[in-house]
Amino acid sequence: MAEAKTLKTTGDNVIVCNEVQKWYGNYHALRGVSMSVRSGEVIVILGPSGSGKSTFIRTLNRLEEHQGGDIIVDGITLSHDVRNIAEIRREVGMVFQQFNLFPHLTVLENITLAPIHVRKWSRERAEEVAMKWLTRVGIPEQADKYPGQLSGGQQQRVAIARTLTMEPKILLFDEPTSALDPEMIKEVLDVMRDLANSGYTILAVTHEMGFARTVADRIIFMDAGQIVEENTPDNFFHNPKEERTKKFLNQILNH
């Protein structure tokens, strides 16, 4: 814990975004997003639905192309260059709302596929690391099952293990618990909390306010394709700077 804290204060910027613009046809989805993330920082992105949270974190590993501004991840500038994209994707892992496991492969095959074909590890090594992560997320006994045979919470934990086996430096979470039944949310949040305490750089879009309050180093509030407020969790929830933030908090906390 203490180790992680020092990392956060001294770490270099691993993500720098400058005036990022994104259009879907005529729709202006990102209107000049600027921010930076230091190594080891845990950032939670909040905002109403449709405010561009997903769009923003998906531009960071180029699932979406941005049309203006710069994005620098781990010292590499994102551009059309395929090599840069491949390099960045190796350092950035992503966990999706819908898990997106490969239904035709077993859990173990799901996890070892990328290490074997992208990192060029041997099968033995990939399986060893995969089992290590499956144990860490608490489901080593499910290795030979197919995703369709697991519960939602288990599937999401497999997805996290799949991402982590690639040994990324940065983790992106896009509403990882939104598709889960309430009783499964906790098991996934526990895993995420564990990762946050281990020094990973994390950007998470989530509606879990408890998680945001206790785990985040910084909260970013987005609305209408812009960053409205950046604040520490304490200030954000108890002492927000912006009117729009207050309105948003009112809505979600008094429902």
Added chain:
Amino acid sequence: MERVQKYLNVILNSLKVLIPQRDRMQLDWRRFLGENITYSGWIMAWLAILTWITFSYTTGQLQSAPTGTIVVLMIWGLTVAMTMLAELQKRHTDWTLWMKGNLYNSITNVQVSLLLVLLILAAFRGFYSYAYTNASFADAVPPTEREYETTVEAVAEAGGPNLSRMPANLEFVSPTESITNRAGVVVRETAYILNEDKTVVTVENRDIHTGATWGAVIDNFSNLLIFRYKQPNLVWRVYAVLIFIAVFGVASTFMYRSERLRSSRLLSGVSLFWITSPIIIYQFLLGAGEGGAEAFFGRVSPDNTLGGFLFSVILALMAIVISFPLGVLLALGRRSEVRGIPWWITYPVAGLGMVYLLFTNTPTLLEGARSNFGILLAYWPILIPVVAYGFQRTWEGNVVAAFSTIFIEVWRGIPFITVLFMSIILFPIFLPEGWEVLNMTRVVAGSAMFSAAYLAENVRGGLQAIPRGQYEAADSLGLSNFTKYRLIILPQAIRLVIPAIVGQFIGLFKDTSLVYLVGLFDLLAVANTIASQPDWLGIRTEPYIFLLALYFVCSSAMAWYSRRLERQLGVGQR
């Protein structure tokens, strides 16, 4: 044992039901009639007609085939009664419930069930007597024996009847020379006819069976199956292939089941071998080296040796294995989103091309033009910008997508028979002097392209069904495009369309018989030659029945295998 007990219980229960228990039987006849018969004049008319048909057909069958019809009638009557009683008492067993749902759920269906069973029985009886009871399985009678002349003494010496007291010019049919078939029915007889002065006897061997002449098929069996490959230097190759497939097939089944070999390199090699095996087997059958069919392993040309079923199978399999990768590539190509050629390159190039051709090509064409239409045609380069505009508007300069789409649509727009005619008759005209391409190669290429176009559309359907999340997950893990498609997208997409693809391959296999129309020697062509063999003049039905059975067995096998494959690959999809 358990089964027998179960069935006994069913029968006993049904019998219990048969014993009327008045308090339970509640039937409001008026309501029954109103709901089932008298509610509409049309229904009453229809039921009257149907009852009349059923009655007259059944009485007809009772006369022509009493035993079978009586048995059917008894079973029918009993089961109908059981079902009705069960329904009245509301005490259904599994059986009566099934019969109520599937056989006897209305007055119409009660009758149609009986009619259908009787019809199937009659059809089966007819076919049985044609194909077995009245059929001949004999080899052809050698022509010399079929009709020859001899003397009265010679006939008697050979153990025949004594003809000396027989009147001249009268036919005498001898029972002693008769031949019976496997069902014990006389299928051949010998007739003796004395000439005017009673010195010469004409002996005639006659086939008198009324059913099938299976000899035509039996005699031509190897012809139908392997055609010229029955030659000694070629037939061993066929056997070698069959033995190899059997042995290696069993071996690879074990390999696929082995836990240790799972997703190993060896197994990939085995799969690759099986996928390309039609081409390897084809080359092996053709042989190598000098000497042709005179030599043990001489190279022969497929065009004058390959024929019959062997030809059909090889043609279909080669077309399939070639069309598969081609079809997948076309499907991917049609969906590709590669960066297109920008309009500011396409339009100037098209413009310059038009101007250049208007100055070089149009004047020469104008000189040769003999009509107004010819003059108009000379200005064809004007179309180039039009095409360029369409290309930019439709595909935004994406050459890959444009090529795939046009290729697919053109090939899907041509009938298969036209493809065959083009490849056999038209194609050689365009070849440069002295070039020759085997008929076999041309038909395989034509069929493969044709099949690939349809396959591409099937695979595209599968690709469209894969959720975007699968692409995104693969991308976010850093997989290359090639790996993403090979290991994530295509396996899922193709699995979804296996039934459609196998259906298409079955169609292709059957459609190969169309090559008969362009003069190649497939199974159908060989079957048609039988009718012109001296021994089997005019016999077509029997070879066609054989063809039908063969095609049916092969197609069903493929369909069965596809269902099995689906089930196997469906693991984890639940």
